[in-house]
Amino acid sequence: MSNNIVKLQDRNLYRYCNPFIVAEISSNHNQKFENAIELIDIAAEANVDAVKFQTFEPESLTLNSNKKYFQLSRTSNWKNYNQFSLYSKGATPKSWHKELYNHAKSRSITPFSTPFSVKDVEFLEEIGNPIYKIASYESNHFELISEVLKTNKPVFISIGGTDLNDFKLLINCLNKSSNKQIVIMNCVCSYPALPKESNMKKIISLFEDYNLLAGFSDHSLDSSAAIVAASLGAVVFEKHLMLQSDERESLDKDFSSNQKQFQQYVNDIRKVQEILGSSEFKLLESEKINTNSRRSIFSTTKIKKGEQFTKENVAVVRPIGGLHPKYISEIIGKEAKRNIDEHEPLKLEDVFQD
Numbered sequence: 001m002s003n004n005i006v007k008l009q010d011r012n013l014y015r016y017c018n019p020f021i022v023a024e025i026s027s028n029h030n031q032k033f034e035n036a037i038e039l040i041d042i043a044a045e046a047n048v049d050a051v052k053f054q055t056f057e058p059e060s061l062t063l064n065s066n067k068k069y070f071q072l073s074r075t076s077n078w079k080n081y082n083q084f085s086l087y088s089k090g091a092t093p094k095s096w097h098k099e100l101y102n103h104a105k106s107r108s109i110t111p112f113s114t115p116f117s118v119k120d121v122e123f124l125e126e127i128g129n130p131i132y133k134i135a136s137y138e139s140n141h142f143e144l145i146s147e148v149l150k151t152n153k154p155v156f157i158s159i160g161g162t163d164l165n166d167f168k169l170l171i172n173c174l175n176k177s178s179n180k181q182i183v184i185m186n187c188v189c190s191y192p193a194l195p196k197e198s199n200m201k202k203i204i205s206l207f208e209d210y211n212l213l214a215g216f217s218d219h220s221l222d223s224s225a226a227i228v229a230a231s232l233g234a235v236v237f238e239k240h241l242m243l244q245s246d247e248r249e250s251l252d253k254d255f256s257s258n259q260k261q262f263q264q265y266v267n268d269i270r271k272v273q274e275i276l277g278s279s280e281f282k283l284l285e286s287e288k289i290n291t292n293s294r295r296s297i298f299s300t301t302k303i304k305k306g307e308q309f310t311k312e313n314v315a316v317v318r319p320i321g322g323l324h325p326k327y328i329s330e331i332i333g334k335e336a337k338r339n340i341d342e343h344e345p346l347k348l349e350d351v352f353q354d
Helices: 033-045 083-090 094-106 118-126 142-149 164-175 201-208 224-231 259-276 325-331
Strands: 020-024 050-055 110-115 132-134 155-158 182-187 213-218 236-240 296-299 314-317
Touching: 020 033, 020 259, 033 050, 033 094, 033 259, 050 094, 050 118, 094 110, 094 118, 110 118, 110 132, 118 142, 132 142, 142 155, 142 164, 155 236, 182 201, 182 236, 201 213, 213 224, 224 236, 224 259, 236 259, 296 325, 314 325
Parallel strands: 020 050, 020 236, 050 110, 132 155, 155 182, 182 213, 213 236
Antiparallel strands: 296 314
16 A cells, blocks of 8 residues: 655645545636636635646647648547647636736635646746646656656646556656655546546556555546545545536536536545544444443343353343453353342453452
8 A cells, every 4th residue: 555645735645635626727717817716716615725727838739730630530529629729729828827826825725737848847936836737648748747846846647548658657757756746647538538437446556556646637527436536545636617607618618517516526525535534443422322232241040149150141132231242251150249130230340359
């Protein structure tokens, strides 16, 4: 089992900790600043820990080309765009970042971002970005990952669409760095993702086979996969948040949650933590009223002083109040130290000398 700890600003992440829940803003602001502010407010009201942005200019990701290589599939969620036009429409202007970060902090939630180039990392360092996220499609962009690791800040890395060979290359890249503040985010790069394709056993493998902390970047439409991830000890959750008024316009509408859906999502994850509770074996306050029905040793007949205890005159029965059942074999054959009425709870002094 992973014994890793990732240190955030005011808390530690470890398996089965209270998870760090992130509202992904991405392009759902529709390049309207007031929308981005409103999304931060909704996220804060939903009791998230952080909001995440994406920091890039189109040139950070692709070339401004209309050649066939840059056209998106006809089955894509963004089939009406090519690579450059999609990222042009989805970008969060860098001029917004400081004010968005300050607003998030004023709502007591952590702002951070996903960069897509070394230049983006340099910009984020200038504004004091506290955590970095690596997007799934960047998990083989080792120049970018290495630059992010150099910041010595926590890094969340999504691995959607990553096969074993690329995952091993990623691990090799991580092993070369002294920065071990890493969370690997299980993810499915389909939009929306089907719960049956979540393969949550990856989370177990990340913890137990690779000794890494695991999280979940969620593109599904409900909280069922997240509930499973939480029950396995996932430490970070990320889901896209959109405004209900923009459900027809948002680029990421097909796999984003509106305010009501997102609130339910957060509540469901928090509820799992309540249900998981503690591994400590102890009597709960709520149980005390009912523990009278546990068994103990009672007399079944009258027993005279000096008479031997036998299986015929004592029994392990409900309720509690007599000797613990562990004494039953020990007292058989011993002599009673006093007269005992029938149906009485046995005490230690009834059997053993003071």
